[in-house]
Amino acid sequence: MEFLDDLKITSYIKAGYFGLVVKAEIVSSSQDIACKLVYHVDEESRKQTIKRECENLMDKDHPNVLKTHGYSEHSVTMTDLAGILDNLKATDIETHMWKTKCEYIARNSQTLTLFLIRMELCGASLRDWLKSNPSPNSSKQIKIVNELASGLQYLHNLDIVHRDFKPENVLFSIEADNGVYGHPVKIGDFGLSREITGDESTLTSRKGTIDYMAPEAFRNLYGKQVDIFSFGLVTWEVLQLISPEDRPGHFKKLKEGETNIVTVDLIPRFNIRRAKELIIHMTKELAAERTKIIDDFIQRFTIVARNSSELVDVLANSDSGDIIHLVGTRYDGNFVLDNNDIVLDGGGVAVLSPGLSNNTDWCSLTINGNKCIVRNIKINCWHAKAEGPITNAIKSQGLLVHGKGNRIDQVTVLGGNKSVIIRGHANCLTHLHIKEADTGIMVEGNENSLAEATFIGITKTGLELNGCSNKVRDLEFLNDVDLAVELNGSGNLLENVRISSSKKCRGISHRRGANNAIANFKFKGDEEWGVDMARDTQLCSLTNVKCKVLRVSGSNHVLTSCTVEEMHVREGNNQKFTNCRANLITVSSISADDKLEFIGCTFGKPSQSVVWMQNA
Known part of the structure; x- marks a missing residue:
């Protein structure tokens, strides 16, 4: 079917009054996505509603907001549409009603506009979960509420008001x-969302699902607080696990002011005492x-x-999904986070300190x-010995x-014999600031990522990269540093x-390792x-390196667009240089069997060794 382009519809997900949602595969990339087929009549308002749903999502990027990849408008025959439905074998009443509505719209021309x-492919809805009679699981319940609040x-x-916030419109991921x-x-x-300005705007009344609608939504002047009203009901429904049978009665009583119906404060979890x-x-x-x-709720x-x-x-007592906030004070101790899926937020003002211990491994x-x-x-x-003045301070x-x-973001470390040590795998570190340390960051694990870190006043080594397949980008070394980066692993990327x-x-x-890549390196200062x-290095690439002195040993390296004052090529073989520039190049300890290849390079003062190799 031409309108599907490079999509292959593979299975049925659900149907509603206006739309049919299916699972599809992008054939060119083998990526699974969700596709929503939505009909519209000639009414311009309905057409604008559909476009609004797409455009309000397309440029949005948040883990708790459904991602829309794009949309298109097509004229489809009923024969094509019937073929899709027959292949899906969807027999539920919602699909039947959707098909019947499409047939009615296309009754004259046998075509309709879809x-x-x-969209990204998701799992079941929050309504499905609530109807599944889930067992109490405070960690999951709290995590759901926190993620919805974040979205x-x-x-x-x-300035987007959703206007139809309810469990049917919340989707889980597939894990x-x-x-x-x-x-x-x-x-x-x-589909009902709007962009507004100010606290309130003139909007169409009675938009949304009545059970979850705020009282002012029945009028035409309201704002973001209609979503907060709906979110409050959904939060209650999730934390108290209100059954579908009890929900209408419970909601009615709460709206009438019977607050005793809210019993979430009886859940034995210390971090939701304020939930009611x-x-x-x-x-x-x-x-x-x-x-x-x-934000008031989140705080x-x-x-x-x-x-x-x-x-x-x-x-010690935290559980999955907990968010822990610190205040503007100093916390002394050796703190350990053993549990999974915990958020620890210092608000930019909390300081962790080792206190008076004189243990450098602390x-x-x-x-x-x-x-x-x-x-x-x-x-x-920095911490002082208990028996001495601050001048005897030592570093832990x-x-x-x-x-x-794990994700580490916006962390500043002052001092430290080793400021940050990463022994685990697949961690993401961003916006780290390391100051006045012996060794800044040590990465011993694999597949970690480090981006946008600054190093100031490092007395020994800024970054020790010892693991494999790590990605390091956007590092800046300011003021004095003895050695910026020591690279010993393999398959790592070091960029910018x-x-x-x-x-x-x-x-x-780069002392040892293979298949490492160094790109966009710039040295300014006394080098x-x-x-x-x-x-002991091999199969590495250096691209766009700018410094005074570049030393190359090892084997099978590829250097591209490197601009230096001095290039010293020592023992090793099969080195390839492309579009490199140097005022002075020397070659030493290279045998006649070794291969050096220079393509498009410019050397101001080549040594006799280079001349010999070029003439060999």
Whole structure:
């Protein structure tokens, strides 16, 4: 069928009054996606509604908002449409009603206009989960609510009002461990959404699902608080696990002011003691008395550790999905995060410190769990001996990561004999700031990513990259550093590294390993040498390297567009140089059997050895 282009429809997902959702494969990439087929009549308002749903999603990128890849408009014959439905073998009443409506629209011309919306493929809806009679699982319940709050916050920050927030329009992800009820959950179905300006706008009344509609939505002047009202009801439904049979009666009583019907405060989990209060405030009849912005909910629906002893207790008793907030104080101790899927947020003001211990192996924060998020935290690795003045201060370790799949963002580490140590795998570190340390960051695990890190005043080594298949981008070394990067692993990427130093220092020392790539390296300052490729390296690539001195040993390296003052090629073979420039190049310890290939290179003062090799 021509209108499907490169799509192959593989299975049926669900149908509604206006749309049919199917699973499809993009043939060219073998990627599975969801496709929504939506008919529209000639009414311009209906057409604009469909386009609005697509356009309100296409440029949005948030883990808790359904991603739309694109949409297109097609004229489709009923024969083609019948063929799709027959292949899907969809026999439910919703599909039958959808087909009947399409046939009615196409009754004269036997064609109708369909929008084909391409979306990311998700799992079951939140309504499906609630109807499945789930067992109480406070961790999952809290995680659902937190993720929905995050998605709604993102939309409201963009001045988008959803207007139909309900469990049917929330979708789970598909995960190997959790099947169709995986995370993150995603807010979808933006057909009724609007962009607004200010606190309230003139909007069409009675838009949404009546059970979840705020009172003011029955009029035509309202704003983001209609979503907060709906979110309050959904939060209550999820935390209290209200059955489908009880929901209409419960909702009616709460709207009539019977707040005793909300019993989530009886759930034995320390971090939702405020849940009842929050639900009641979000579902107030009058918008003026209701929670005004979703940020108010997010800030209160969390755990707050106000001192060191509380932080120890909270970390020990945390559970998957918990969000732990720190305040603007110093937390002294050796803190350990053992559990999975925890968020630890310092708000940019909290400081972790080792206190008075004189143990240099002491680590301010150790992450043993997986899929945790640690962000907006400062770590001070300096601590004084209990028996001495501050001048006897010694340095401990800052952050140690053993787990995998963790995200570390906006963390500043001051001091440290080793500021950050990554021994786990597949962790993501962004916006790290390392100051006045002996060794900045050590990466011993594999498949980690490090991006946008700054190093200031490093006395020994800025980054030790010892693992394999790690990706490191956008590093900046400021002020004095002895050695910027020591590279020992294999299959690593080192890209966009900049050094500015006022004293003589060394850039990248690649001591051993294979298949590493160094790209876009720039050294500005007093340089002993920029890049040193040792004899135990092979099959590496250097691209767009700019420094004073480049040393090349090892074998089978490829250098492209490198601009240096001095290039020294030592023992090794099968080196290839393309479009490289150097004022001086020397070649030593190269046998007649070794191969050096120069393509499009410019050398100002080649040594006699190079002349000999070129004439050989």
